[in-house]
Amino acid sequence: MNTTFSFRPVIWTIAGSDPSGGAGIQADIKTAHALGCEICTLIMANTVQNSMKFSKVNPTAIEVLQAQWDALIKDKPPVVIKIGLIANNQQLGWLLQQLPKTTAKIVWDPVLKATVGGSTSEEALDNSKLKQLLGLIDVITPNRQEVAYLADGSPAKTLLKEISENAAVIATGGTQNSSDLSEMSQVSDICFTQSKTLQLVSPVIKTNFSHGSGCSFATAIASFLSHDYLLRDAFMQAKAFMNKSFELSRQVEIDSDQSGSYGAFVQASWPVEQEYYPVVSNQTIKALNFPSLETNKLKLYPVIDSLYWLERLLPLGLEIIQLRLKNLPIEEVRSQIKQAVELAKPYETRLFINDYWQEAIEFGAYGVHLGQEDLEETDLNAIYQAGLRLGISTHGSYELKLAQQIQPSYLAIGAIFPTQTKDMSGQIQGLKNLAHLVKLNPEIPIVAIGGINLERAPKVLETGVKSIAVVTAITKADKPEQAVNEFMALFEQS
Numbered sequence: 483m484n485t486t487f488s489f490r491p492v493i494w495t496i497a498g499s500d501p502s503g504g505a506g507i508q509a510d511i512k513t514a515h516a517l518g519c520e521i522c523t524l525i526m527a528n529t530v531q532n533s534m535k536f537s538k539v540n541p542t543a544i545e546v547l548q549a550q551w552d553a554l555i556k557d558k559p560p561v562v563i564k565i566g567l568i569a570n571n572q573q574l575g576w577l578l579q580q581l582p583k584t585t586a587k588i589v590w591d592p593v594l595k596a597t598v599g600g601s602t603s604e605e606a607l608d609n610s611k612l613k614q615l616l617g618l619i620d621v622i623t624p625n626r627q628e629v630a631y632l633a634d635g636s637p638a639k640t641l642l643k644e645i646s647e648n649a650a651v652i653a654t655g656g657t658q659n660s661s662d663l664s665e666m667s668q669v670s671d672i673c674f675t676q677s678k679t680l681q682l683v684s685p686v687i688k689t690n691f692s693h694g695s696g697c698s699f700a701t702a703i704a705s706f707l708s709h710d711y712l713l714r715d716a717f718m719q720a721k722a723f724m725n726k727s728f729e730l731s732r733q734v735e736i737d738s739d740q741s742g743s744y745g746a747f748v749q750a751s752w753p754v755e756q757e758y759y760p761v762v763s764n765q766t767i768k769a770l771n772f773p774s775l776e777t778n779k780l781k782l783y784p785v786i787d788s789l790y791w792l793e794r795l796l797p798l799g800l801e802i803i804q805l806r807l808k809n810l811p812i813e814e815v816r817s818q819i820k821q822a823v824e825l826a827k828p829y830e831t832r833l834f835i836n837d838y839w840q841e842a843i844e845f846g847a848y849g850v851h852l853g854q855e856d857l858e859e860t861d862l863n864a865i866y867q868a869g870l871r872l873g874i875s876t877h878g879s880y881e882l883k884l885a886q887q888i889q890p891s892y893l894a895i896g897a898i899f900p901t902q903t904k905d906m907s908g909q910i911q912g913l914k915n916l917a918h919l920v921k922l923n924p925e926i927p928i929v930a931i932g933g934i935n936l937e938r939a940p941k942v943l944e945t946g947v948k949s950i951a952v953v954t955a956i957t958k959a960d961k962p963e964q965a966v967n968e969f970m971a972l973f974e975q976s
Contacts, residue, residue: 490520491708492558494586495701496577497566498527498539498593504693504746505531506566506593512749513698517705517723522558524550527569533693533744541569544576551580560586564704565619566697567593574611581618587707588619591700592628617648621713623700625654646674650713654699670763673717680714680880682721682760691731691745698747699724712908715878721760722753722879729758756922762884766858770866771889775832777801778927780892780949781973782966784956785836785931791957792822796829798966804851804873804951806836820845834873843868849891854881862888873929877909882919886926894951895919897932898942902954917945936968943976 493514500506507523514521524547530538554560563586568574581588616622622645645651655669666686673680702723706716727750734748735741753759784795785804795803805822807815819841826833826848834849835842839860842850849871852860857874865872871891876882885893897904898911911919911932920928930942931951939950950969959965 490518491561492520492522493562493564493704493708494522494524494554494560495564495566496524496526498529499525500529500531502532504533505697509694509697509747510564510701513701514705516749516751517702518752519705519708522554526567526573539569541573544572547576560584561708562587562589562704564701565590568607570605571608571611574607574615578611578614589621589623589700589704590619591623591696616645619649621650621652621703623652623654623703625696629653646676650675652703652717671721680717681763682718683763684721684725684760687725687728687732689728689732689735690743691735692747693744694747698727698749712878714880718759718880718883719753722758723750725758725760726750726753754918754921759883759922762880762887764884767884767887769887769889770862772866772872772891773869775871775891775927778948780927780929782969783929783949783951785951785953786957789818789821789825792825794962796825796831798963800831802832802834804834804836816841823847839865842870849873878911879919879922882923886923890926892927892929893923894929894931896930898930899933899938901933913941913945916947920946936965939969939972943972
């Protein structure tokens with residue numbers, strides 16, 4: 483990922499000021515700047531705290547907050563708003579009036595208890611108003627202590643399920659210097675949504691320089707959302723950022739000879755190193771180590787929908803072709819796959835069958851290509867035992883890391899650009915993210931797909947990918963064979 487940002491999305495933080503510089507507004511500013519955002523601040527309170535104790539909260543008057551809101555909304559409207567400390571019920575009521583006036587995504591870090599002890603509000607916040615706030619936010623990021631506080635005696639899982647009916651809940655593993663983490667080697671962070679539960683597992687990086695880590699995580703989520711990442715990818719990216727930052731904090735603690743002292747969390751930079759990325763915990767996905775393609779340079783990868791195109795393209799010396807059959811009766815699908823396998827036998831071109839893995843096994847295709855939505859419903863072991871290769875579609879860092887764990891023969895990343903063949907709204911990767919994902923996956927061959935034509939192909943190849951999948955760039959070309967030759971010439975030049 484290129485960390486020189488030509489465009490910096492605007493996020494707001496509505497939180498408290500920490501005079502010790504570790505948490506609150508100060509942590510938010512450092513995190514947002516590290517992740518390429520412009521950040522505006524509405525300070526809910528000036529607090530009295532240091533690394534040993536939270537002593538006092540001094541709320542900002544509502545008229546001051548309102549004046550700041552009015553000034554900023556005209557000049558720097560936010561893409562995402564991150565909320566932290568709420569000092570009293572008056573401020574909570576003010577938020578309930580203001581938040582519906584913006585289209586920004588809302589991330590709430592429920593700072594209800596300071597890590598060093600002490601309440602962060604001057605009075606108990608009204609439960610009914612808190613429930614109203616939950617109805618307005620998109621993501622809430624409590625740690626385990628905050629989940630317990632919010633649950634107030636009721637089962638925590640029940641509470642999280644109730645909250646996730648309206649908002650995504652990312653329950654973090656807790657502050658990294660918590661005593662109950664002292665004997666743990668791994669920590670889990672879980673994202674609950676209406677449709678699914680995502681769990682990421684990371685090694686515990688033990689450091690006492692963690693003051694403000696909760697604020698930084700919530701702001702990291704807000705920052706990646708502002709860069710148009712889907713929630714699952716913002717979750718993955720934010721965890722990688724936190725892991726990198728915890729390692730940096732650990733090193734600073736050691737180098738400063740302050741081992742054992744509670745200090746400010748040290749924010750790192752945009753995560754590009756694969757060692758900081760967490761593992762996706764998924765009990766149904768197992769590593770199988772599929773056979774290789776015997777080349778890392780697949781070059782041009784046509785995706786075609788008929789035997790007509792297969793017969794036309796096979797003589798052109800391509801390394802790989804995918805047959806994608808849609809909306810056909812199963813009898814017709816079986817007939818076409820059987821014929822396709824026979825047609826491909828005289829050639830060295832690798833024939834992949836999209837989706838229909840049982841037919842691919844039965845008729846002896848070279849490989850199967852699956853989408854992410856098919857992974858849990860497919861008998862991957864049957865494909866492996868049959869000796870077929872496996873390709874998997876991925877859309878962003880979360881799906882990439884999940885698919886890596888299966889160890890497929892190749893990974894497809896898309897859509898790089900908007901495409902005519904499928905609505906990929908919200909999942910357009912772009913060239914910068916493609917380059918970033920290529921670096922996160924040095925071992926498995928990568929295929930770039932989605933909206934790529936001859937004009938765009940050179941820039942795609944500059945990201946480091948060795949293969950480009952195309953559909954309409956060939957099937958709708960005036961001279962398809964010439965288009966194939968022109969694409970192949972680009973690979974020779976790269």
